[in-house]
Every structure is written in structure tokens, then in C-alpha cells.
Amino acid sequence: MTLSVALGPDTQESTQTGTVTSTDVLTAPDIPWNLVIWNDPVNLMSYVAYVFRSYFGYSEAKANKLMLEVHKKGRSIVAHGSKEQVEQHAVAMHGYGLWATVEKATGGGDGSGSGKGKGKRG
Amino acid sequence: MAKAFKSGIKGITGYLEPAERELLRSLFDDVVSMLEPEERANQDPLAALVGLDSEAREPSDRALRRLLPNVSKNDAAASLEFRRYTERSLRESKIGALKAASLGLDKDELVLSPADARHWSMALNDVRLVLAERLDIRDDEDAGHVHLMQDWSQAEDVESYLALVYNFTTWLQESLVQAMLQSLDTRG
Numbered sequence: 001m002t003l004s005v006a007l008g009p010d011t012q013e014s015t016q017t018g019t020v021t022s023t024d025v026l027t028a029p030d031i032p033w034n035l036v037i038w039n040d041p042v043n044l045m046s047y048v049a050y051v052f053r054s055y056f057g058y059s060e061a062k063a064n065k066l067m068l069e070v071h072k073k074g075r076s077i078v079a080h081g082s083k084e085q086v087e088q089h090a091v092a093m094h095g096y097g098l099w100a101t102v103e104k105a106t107g108g109g110d111g112s113g114s115g116k117g118k119g120k121r122g
Numbered sequence: 123m124a125k126a127f128k129s130g131i132k133g134i135t136g137y138l139e140p141a142e143r144e145l146l147r148s149l150f151d152d153v154v155s156m157l158e159p160e161e162r163a164n165q166d167p168l169a170a171l172v173g174l175d176s177e178a179r180e181p182s183d184r185a186l187r188r189l190l191p192n193v194s195k196n197d198a199a200a201s202l203e204f205r206r207y208t209e210r211s212l213r214e215s216k217i218g219a220l221k222a223a224s225l226g227l228d229k230d231e232l233v234l235s236p237a238d239a240r241h242w243s244m245a246l247n248d249v250r251l252v253l254a255e256r257l258d259i260r261d262d263e264d265a266g267h268v269h270l271m272q273d274w275s276q277a278e279d280v281e282s283y284l285a286l287v288y289n290f291t292t293w294l295q296e297s298l299v300q301a302m303l304q305s306l307d308t309r310g
Contacts, residue, residue, distance in 0.1 A: 036195075041265040042254040044292070046299040047247060053306060054240075060307075090193050091208050095215050097247035099188075101195045 032105040035079040035086040039070050040099050051096045052078060055089075080105055124290075126297035127234075129304040134239045136232040136298070143227045145287065149249045150224040156186055156252065157213045157220075173211040180205070185255035189216065189248055219244040239302050246295040253288040257281065 037048070045067055052063035056079060069076035079089055086102045093100035125137040138146070159175070169176065180202070181187045190209055192201035223245035226238055234242060259265050269292075271285035 041259050041262050042251055043247065044296055044299060046296060046303060047243060050243070050299050050303055050306070053303075087193065087204065087208075091212060094189075094191060094193075094212055095219075096244055097189070097251055099191055100193075101191075102193055103195065 032080045033083045033086040034077045034103050034105050035081075035089045035093070036075050036101050036103055037066075037070050037078050037093065038099040038101065039074045043098060045071060047096075048098065051093070051098060055092060055096070124294065127232075127294075127301040129301040129308070132233050133236075134234040134298070134301045134305065136234070136294075138227075138232060142290075145290075146249075147224055147227050149253075149287070149291070150220045150227075150245055153189075153245075153248050153252055154217050154220045154224075156183075157189065157217050159210060159213055173214075174207060175210045176206055178202075178205045178209045185252040188251050188255055216244070216248055220248065234298075236302075236305070239298065239305075243295060243298055243302065246291055246298065250288060250291050250295065253284055253291065257284055257288060 048070060049060075049063045049067040052058050052066055053060060056063075058066070066076050066078050070078075080086060081089075083102070090100045090102050124139060124142050127134050127136040166174075166176075180192060180198075181190060190205070190212060192198070193204045193208075194200045219241040222238065222241040226232065226234070226242065254265075257264075257268055259268060268285045268288055271282055272289060274286055277283045277286055
């Protein structure tokens with residue numbers, strides 16, 4: 001298993017939650033979590049892209065980019081948010097048959113810590 | 123022969139031969155019976171009603187484990203706790219999609235609304251995940267080998283039959299998803 005996909009700089013560009021605020025005070029519940037989709041040899045590339053577009057409302061370009069990242073790198077972080085939010089997404093992904101897990105965005109290994117507040121998002 | 127699904131004014135339309143409908147019906151039913159939670163004598167009916175299952179465990183069957191995966195890669199305790207809160211409703215939503223798709227097979231014409239199409243794509247996907255486990259598809263190379271099996275006259279044992287069925291459901295799902303993507307595009 002590769003560790004190459006720590007935290008892509010571009011995975012947060014179009015999540016328009018509108019609830020993300022400046023993170024000067026980062027308390028424990030604010031630590032973001034990631035939704036990770038894993039590659040498998042069964043799910044169709046078209047289906048994975050369809051799920052990303054229809055469930056997350058991602059553009060065709062973004063959905064295809066994430067799908068290819070799953071396919072080529074073995075996994076991709078496709079969304080993040082609070083633990084509850086990403087867990088809800090994970091159940092939805094399992095409903096679609098995609099292999100999804102959740103993980104803390106920060107800490108561990110060579111984590112680049114990009115979940116920490118670097119100015120404003122969204 | 124089945125025809126590829128198409129997106130049009132009426133919605134997404136497809137055509138299946140009676141034998142293909144029977145095959146799909148039995149595949150959908152098989153996966154439904156895998157997913158149906160076992161009834162336990164000492165089950166708390168109220169907990170079951172709200173979707174809690176304090177007895178839920180990681181399935182021992184590989185195919186079922188793929189349908190109902192752990193939510194954490196490394197934290198077994200967190201995965202188990204999550205499973206207890208969510209697995210029952212996940213099973214039910216999968217069963218719902220499979221049964222909806224199965225019901226659609228009763229109609230002469232296959233005309234799918236966006237919701238029908240979603241149920242069909244999920245149902246076909248779950249069927250393929252189960253078949254892939256039975257066929258031991260572990261990587262793209264395995265999938266490639268299975269994909270070579272296209273001729274029904276080659277079906278001489280259970281494995282080659284399963285491979286042909288897998289390839290048929292793959293083709294059908296691909297054509298459906300292409301039609302769904304097309305209707306996403308036209309809706310803007």
C-alpha cells in the first residue's frame with residue numbers, strides 16, 4: 001500500500017458547505033475528517049464518476065479527476081468535514097457499493113497537516 | 123439479445139429477453155437473501171425498529187464483507203461500533219434497491235425514471251461485487267481474464283458460467299451508467 005496520497009491540495013476546492021469558518025481556534029471536534037474511496041477491480045470507472053457527480057454534486061471534470069486518482073493511486077480523498085458528515089457520506093458510498101472509509105485528516109505518519117487552518121476556505 | 127440502455131424523452135429505456143429477465147431476477151433475489159439480517163430470538167424489537175443492532179459483527183463471508191465494509195481501515199473497534207448503528211439500515215437500503223429493480227423486471231417495457239435507474243445501477247453493482255468475490259477477482263489482471271469469457275458455448279462449468287454472467291451484468295451496468303451520465307448532462 002502506498003502512502004503517496006497524503007492530502008491533495010485540491011480536494012477542498014468545491015465543497016460548498018458554507019459552514020467552514022476561520023479556524024484560529026481549532027478545538028477537537030473541529031479537526032476535519034476525510035472520506036477516502038479505495039480502488040477495486042469491480043466498480044466501473046463510469047459508475048464511480050457518476051456517483052461522485054450525482055451524490056456530491058461535483059462537476060464532470062472534478063468527478064473524473066477523483067475517479068482517475070482512485071483508479072491510478074489506489075485511493076483518493078473525495079470529501080472532508082466533521083466526523084459525522086464523512087461517516088454519513090461513507091454509508092451513502094457503501095449503499096452505492098463503493099469501498100469507502102473515514103480517517104482523521106491530521107496527525108500520524110508524514111501527515112502534511114493541511115487540515116489545519118490556513119486562512120479561510122469556501 | 124438484450125439491448126443497451128438509452129437515454130431519451132421517456133427516460134432511460136432498455137430491452138431484455140425473457141431469459142435475461144429471469145437470470146437478473148434470480149441474481150437480485152440471491153443478493154437480497156444474503157443481505158437479509160438474521161432474526162435473533164433475543165432481539166430487542168425497539169432497537170431493531172430504529173436500526174440498531176448491538177450484535178452486529180463483521181461478516182465472515184467475503185462477498186458480504188465487500189457489500190458491508192468496515193468504515194475504518196485501521197480501527198476495528200470504531201468500525202464495529204459504526205456497524206452496530208448503521209449496518210441494519212444499509213442492508214435495508216440495498217435490499218430496497220434490489221427489490222425495486224426486481225419489480226421493474228415484471229413490466230413488459232423497461233422504462234426507468236431517474237430513481238429507478240439509480241436503484242438498477244446499485245442493484246447491478248451489488249450483484250457484480252458478489253459475483254466478483256465468487257470468481258476471485260482480486261485485481262485488474264483477474265478482471266481481464268474473466269472479461270475474455272464472452273462466448274456462451276464455452277460455458278462448461280460453474281466458474282465459466284459465473285464469468286459469463288459477470289460479463290453480462292458488467293455490460294448491462296455500463297450501458298445503464300452511460301445513459302445515466304447522458305441524462306445528467308442534458309439536465310445540466
